[in-house]
Amino acid sequence: MENNKDLKEEQPILADLAKFPSENPNPVLRISKDKIIYINEAGQDLLNLQAKDALPEILFEEVNKALISKSVTTIEVELINKIILFDITPIKGEDYANIYGRDITESKKAEQKLIESEKLYKSLANELELIIDHLPGIVVYKDTENNLLRVNKFLADAHHLKKEEMEGVSSFDIYPRDQAQAYWDDDLEVVRSKQPKINIVEPWESDLGKKWLSTSKIPYIDENGEVKGIIALAFDITERMKFEEELKKSEKLIRESYQRAEIYKDLFAHDISNILQNIKSSNGLLAMWQKNPDDPQKLTEVIRIIDNQVFRGAKLITNIQKLSQINDETELISVDPFSKIDEAIKFINKSYSDKQIEIKIISQIKEAKIKANDLLLDIYENLMINSVKYNRNPTIEIQIKVSKFKEDNLNYLKFEFIDNGIGISDSMKEGIFNGTTKREDKSKGMGLGLILVRKIILSYKGKIWVENKIKDDYSQGTNFIILLLEVE
Amino acid sequence: MASIFLVEDEFSLVRLYELVLTTFGHKIIAVANNGEEAVQKYKKLLHKPDIIIMDHRMPIKNGIDATEEILEINRDAKIIFASADKEAREKAEMMGVLSFKTKPFSNEKLLRNIEKALKRTIYSSAT
Numbered sequence: 001m002e003n004n005k006d007l008k009e010e011q012p013i014l015a016d017l018a019k020f021p022s023e024n025p026n027p028v029l030r031i032s033k034d035k036i037i038y039i040n041e042a043g044q045d046l047l048n049l050q051a052k053d054a055l056p057e058i059l060f061e062e063v064n065k066a067l068i069s070k071s072v073t074t075i076e077v078e079l080i081n082k083i084i085l086f087d088i089t090p091i092k093g094e095d096y097a098n099i100y101g102r103d104i105t106e107s108k109k110a111e112q113k114l115i116e117s118e119k120l121y122k123s124l125a126n127e128l129e130l131i132i133d134h135l136p137g138i139v140v141y142k143d144t145e146n147n148l149l150r151v152n153k154f155l156a157d158a159h160h161l162k163k164e165e166m167e168g169v170s171s172f173d174i175y176p177r178d179q180a181q182a183y184w185d186d187d188l189e190v191v192r193s194k195q196p197k198i199n200i201v202e203p204w205e206s207d208l209g210k211k212w213l214s215t216s217k218i219p220y221i222d223e224n225g226e227v228k229g230i231i232a233l234a235f236d237i238t239e240r241m242k243f244e245e246e247l248k249k250s251e252k253l254i255r256e257s258y259q260r261a262e263i264y265k266d267l268f269a270h271d272i273s274n275i276l277q278n279i280k281s282s283n284g285l286l287a288m289w290q291k292n293p294d295d296p297q298k299l300t301e302v303i304r305i306i307d308n309q310v311f312r313g314a315k316l317i318t319n320i321q322k323l324s325q326i327n328d329e330t331e332l333i334s335v336d337p338f339s340k341i342d343e344a345i346k347f348i349n350k351s352y353s354d355k356q357i358e359i360k361i362i363s364q365i366k367e368a369k370i371k372a373n374d375l376l377l378d379i380y381e382n383l384m385i386n387s388v389k390y391n392r393n394p395t396i397e398i399q400i401k402v403s404k405f406k407e408d409n410l411n412y413l414k415f416e417f418i419d420n421g422i423g424i425s426d427s428m429k430e431g432i433f434n435g436t437t438k439r440e441d442k443s444k445g446m447g448l449g450l451i452l453v454r455k456i457i458l459s460y461k462g463k464i465w466v467e468n469k470i471k472d473d474y475s476q477g478t479n480f481i482i483l484l485l486e487v488e
Numbered sequence: 489m490a491s492i493f494l495v496e497d498e499f500s501l502v503r504l505y506e507l508v509l510t511t512f513g514h515k516i517i518a519v520a521n522n523g524e525e526a527v528q529k530y531k532k533l534l535h536k537p538d539i540i541i542m543d544h545r546m547p548i549k550n551g552i553d554a555t556e557e558i559l560e561i562n563r564d565a566k567i568i569f570a571s572a573d574k575e576a577r578e579k580a581e582m583m584g585v586l587s588f589k590t591k592p593f594s595n596e597k598l599l600r601n602i603e604k605a606l607k608r609t610i611y612s613s614a615t
Binding site for chain 2: 269270273274276277278279280281282284285288298301302305308309392422424425427428
């Protein structure tokens with residue numbers, strides 16, 4: 001009684017459960033090895049089959065396989081506009097199987113799209129890698145711990161490594177410590193600021209040698225706003241740097257040449273004005289004395305002044321001409337320094353025949369040869385002219401001392417031109433040979449003669465400096481010292 | 489007749505100024521060959537000169553700097569600049585020098601400037 005009651009109560013539940021396959025929106029079938037035992041409505045609609053129909057060809061082979069093997073088999077069947085996945089489940093102890101179908105059209109489409117986009121992504125990634133590898137510069141992706149995660153072929157090749165060999169390696173393992181630290185400091189700045197750092201000019205050492213790079217570092221920030229790494233792009237700017245360096249040097253040379261030309265122009269204009277003033281004043285006096293002759297001695301004195309000024313003007317012109325002729329490639333020959341001294345002394349005595357001049361040569365060396373040329377005479381003449389010009393004594397004394405001198409394993413002849421002139425104060429000594437002594441305030445340096453002397457000596461790879469004749473008293477006279485290379 | 493202090497580093501020009509000025513009755517009371525020497529000598533002169541003839545480009549101290557220092561000692565010092573440096577003119581004139589002669593100039597011009605300076609000295613002492 002109790003059992004009947006239970007059965008009665010459960011019948012609606014069982015009937016409801018029996019609807020389970022029929023209400024399934026997906027195809028559900030029960031099949032024997034050759035025909036359909038049951039097919040729900042969804043299956044009928046989809047497969048256009050009824051119960052007791054023969055097993056369709058598309059399922060036949062798989063169903064039989066499943067029944068024989070007694071294991072679940074899955075088969076994907078493409079129908080018109082739909083793809084259905086059938087799970088063929090043999091029923092244990094029976095010679096039939098249940099088939100559960102499900103429409104996988106959309107997921108298949110999505111899967112297909114995924115495959116296609118993966119393919120596209122791979123293709124793009126390959127293209128990108130190819131491009132990055134063949135960029136004429138470095139591309140690196142680093143983590144925030146200073147490890148290289150990706151490098152391009154350019155960088156790997158520069159270190160004679162494979163890309164993979166560099167990945168995971170710290171900068172400190174590749175570069176000199178100071179340099180790696182500098183790279184790392186920049187990385188940390190980018191990580192901290194979350195801002196790119198553009199065009200950092202930095203050195204780079206690799207198997208390609210020492211180079212200069214222009215590097216830009218960009219933070220790679222994830223969706224949470226956290227910096228996950230740094231992308232660094234660097235291009236070799238060594239040639240550009242060299243070019244810029246050359247350009248700077250050229251600009252410096254041009255600027256110096258211009259400044260030199262200005263100094264020469266200024267000195268020339270000043271000296272010529274003074275020469276003309278001497279001549280004009282002298283001429284005025286002569287014109288006056290012509291009508292009313294005064295003292296014949298004064299007349300002679302003024303004529304000599306004019307004569308000296310003409311000589312001074314001529315020397316000024318030759319000095320300017322020679323200044324423009326000298327360059328670093330001036331050819332040097334073996335020259336007897338003593339015969340040129342004799343020649344210069346003759347010139348000085350002749351040019352200043354009105355003055356009492358005593359010139360003495362003090363030398364233990366009788367014969368020598370130095371690396372020089374015809375301009376050697378201009379050195380001697382200008383130094384002696386200087387001694388005469390800046391001298392108030394009735395007798396102008398010039399001593400020329402010659403001795404041997406060795407410095408930095410080079411053999412020089414040392415020439416000292418010592419005079420009893422007005423001397424050169426310490427403040428003037430510094431710029432005396434380049435005409436720059438207090439040029440900005442127009443305090444007077446020496447004239448073009450000494451500029452020429454210095455330029456000739458430098459073209460001989462020699463040296464020049466000036467000392468006092470008496471150590472702590474410049475007013476007693478000057479000692480111009482020059483070193484000229486001996487011919488070995 | 490004026491008492492004159494010559495400041496010029498070119499020995500030949502000093503001599504020529506001497507010849508010209510003494511011929512016309514002026515008296516050279518001192519000569520300096522650079523700006524520093526000029527300032528030191530000016531300080532020591534018991535009788536200050538009527539006129540100072542000042543070059544500009546000289547060793548140690550130039551004419552402009554020397555003029556500035558001399559004018560600090562004596563605001564009424566009468567200075568005639570005689571220089572080849574035209575660019576010093578503006579500075580010299582701003583400092584109140586009597587005139588600026590650009591080399592080369594004639595003896596007559598120099599003498600006329602001295603005369604003018606003397607008249608100004610007489611005028612200012614009369615008033």
